Amino acid sequence: MTEAVITIIEADGSRTALHAPKGKTLHAVLTEAGYAVEAPCGGNGTCGKCEVAAEGALSAATPEEQGLPSGKRLACRARVEGDCTVRLDEGKRSAGYAVLTEGAAAAFPFRPWAAGGLGAAVDIGTTTVVVYLYDLDTGARLAVRGAANRQRSCGADVISRISYSMTEPDGLLRLTGFIRSQLRDLFAAAAADAGRSAAEIRAVTVAGNTVMAHLFTGLSPARLSKLPFTPESLFGEGFAADFGAELGLAEDAEMLIVPAVSGYVGGDIVAAALAAGLDRAGAPVLLLDIGTNGEMALAAGGRIFCCATAAGPAFEGAGIACGMGGTDGALARAALQNGALACEVIGGGKARGICGSGLIDLLAAMLDLGAVDETGRLLPPDEAPEAALPYIREQEDGEAAFYVAEDVFVSGRDVRQLQLAKAAIAGGIATLLDEAGLGAEAVTTLYLAGGFGNKIDPVNAGKIGLYPAELAARAVSVGNGAGAGAAAALCSASARAALTRLRDRMEYIELSADPRFMDHYVEQMMF
Ligand code: FES
Structure with a gap:
């Protein structure tokens, strides 16, 4: 047998x-x-x-x-x-990730490029997937459905999924199958919510990072695993995504995969840049989408510079001793009140772990308490200041850890992971500012896109050095910018045309080949 x-x-x-x-x-x-x-x-x-x-x-x-x-x-x-x-x-049994569906978008006239019927805008995030269903005759948004990306079971970040596609037998087929079957289900569910059928959907716009776009369209992302990270396709106009029938859509459904700039600045950031109005920005503005990769774009002086840094999954709680996604039981907020730590747990009750926004708040509190020094060392009980002592314990291996609840702590190793992640993002921002010949003070607005950007406390993110602290006061969350941009491009032919122009204007800086980035990265390691 x-x-x-x-x-x-x-x-x-x-x-x-x-x-x-x-x-x-x-x-x-x-x-x-x-x-x-x-x-x-x-x-x-x-x-x-x-x-x-x-x-x-x-x-x-x-x-x-x-x-x-x-x-x-x-x-x-x-x-x-x-x-x-x-x-x-x-x-x-069920991942149950919080799904960010709402996003702000620059205004475009309602003039769909598809001739009536239903349309869907899709955001394929590494963590979550969202479908927005529109009536293309009236412009009304009829339904929204979202869920944790089914591919998560094959790796939390794009690097793990690339590796899965390359090393597991049928890995690519399986990843493609997961996302297509998930979208088929989400289209059907959204259409049912509106009392319609997915077979009426005739136009779809899909925004996702370049790896997600490869996996969705069945292209191998293997070339994105090594320098020079050249994708099989940059998608956009002219790319034939002709598997609508497999997704349960109308026979003649047209699908636009939002164009990408490079292997690691994907259609999701182009869509978010459209939603944030980077193509129309007068004064310098910065767009930052923090996920397992930090993707960013700086519009200044009529040019748009962009880059991506491998922040790693630390801010998603992966690789962190007590890390977890933003689900029930996750410590999502923490603040010092009269010197004592007050924490908020998703769903109430006892904390089971810590999600990304909680990690940022805790790290900021640890810095305020003096539990972590400027080099990122978590001080042991005999060196830590008195205010930090109630939280610091030595573990069996002799390493200090910062306890926020019984069995829930931030270890010294966790602090190092977060330090590397924040230095990668802050180093990317500093390199973009260098390229534009600007200082942080010139940036008038910091747009934070994505689920993580929506949840973090901007002041604490500035305090731990994720971005220049002075930008905290100018931070604006654009929510699910990728979804909002995809929806704009679905409902407006002019927004669709603007996407391609915007992508063509985005000047990509490859950080791994840029000595300025390495200098900034090392500099930004300090707290
Ligand atoms: S997935 Fe098994 S140890 Fe990470």
């Missing part, structure tokens, strides 16, 4: 029997069956977040699994050798 039966027992006791070929990892079996099992490291056995309770005919524990409690396995390492049983806890 080459097939095995894998019995899945969920937190509520329900049982499902899955049939899968022997040799597959538990992670592949579970995700193919639609279970949400996070794999921030892309199945490399390094993050530990795919841990499940499993017993039965499974491969021997791998070196990465040494030290796990008895009966626990890493789903990405354990292979099915015969019949086995897997017990899933609550979080493994």
Whole structure:
């Protein structure tokens, strides 16, 4: 028998029997069956977040699994050798990520390029996916549907997903299948919300970073894994995305994939730049979209400079000891009140972990308390100032950690991860300002795009040095700028035309080849 039966027992006791070929990892079996099992490291056995309770005919524990409690396995390492049983806890069933749907957009006249019917604008984010359904006869927005990107089970960031597409058998096919089936479901659900059918959707605009656009269209993102990061396509006008039928759309549906600038400045940032009005900016303005990559664009003196930095997934809570997404149980806000830390937890109750906005607030508080010095060292109890002592404990390995709740802490290593991430973003901003010959004081508005930019406290982000502190007072959240830009390009032929002009004006700076960036990066490591 080459097939095995894998019995899945969920937190509520329900049982499902899955049939899968022997040799597959538990992670592949579970995700193919639609279970949400996070794999921030892309199945490399390094993050530990795919841990499940499993017993039965499974491969021997791998070196990465040494030290796990008895009966626990890493789903990405354990292979099915015969019949086995897997017990899933609550979080493994549904990811439940907060989805940012609203976004501000510069005004364009309502004049769709498609001849009536329904239209949909789509934002394919690495973390979340949003569909906006429009009536193209009236311009009315009929429905919005969003969800965590199903590809998350194959890696939290674009680098892990590229690696998954290259190393897992059928990895690319699987990633493409996940996003297409998810969009098919979202189109159907949004149309049903409006009492219509997805088969009436005749025009679609899709904004996503360049890796997401590759995976959606079925192109290999392998070339984006190494210098010079040349994409297979920059999409935009003339790119034929002719798989509308697979998405349940009208036979003659036309799909525009928003044009990208480069391998790491994608259609999402071009759409957000359109929404933020960078093409019409008089005074210098900066657009910043912080995700696992920090993408940014500076409009100044009639030119638009842009770049992307690999911030890593620290701000998404990945690779952080107690990190988690912005879901129930995540500490999302923290502030010092009369010297004591006051925290807010999503959904109320006890904190189970810390999400990105909480990490920024905590780091700012740690700096205020003197728990972290300017080099980023978390001070041990015998060196920390008195005000920080209630929060600092030495862990078993002798390293200090900053505790915000029982079992929830920020370790010294976490501070280093955040320090690297913020230095990458701040270094990118400094390089763009150099290119424009400007200082930070010249920037009149800082547009923060994306889910993370929408949630962070701008003052604390400035305090930890994510961007120049003086820009905090000029920060404006544009919400889901990529979605707003895609919607503008759906509902207005002039916005669609403006997208291409805007992309063509964006001058890309490759930071890995720019010595100024390295200097700024090192400088910005300090707090
Ligand atoms: S350890 Fe399994 S996905 Fe990271």
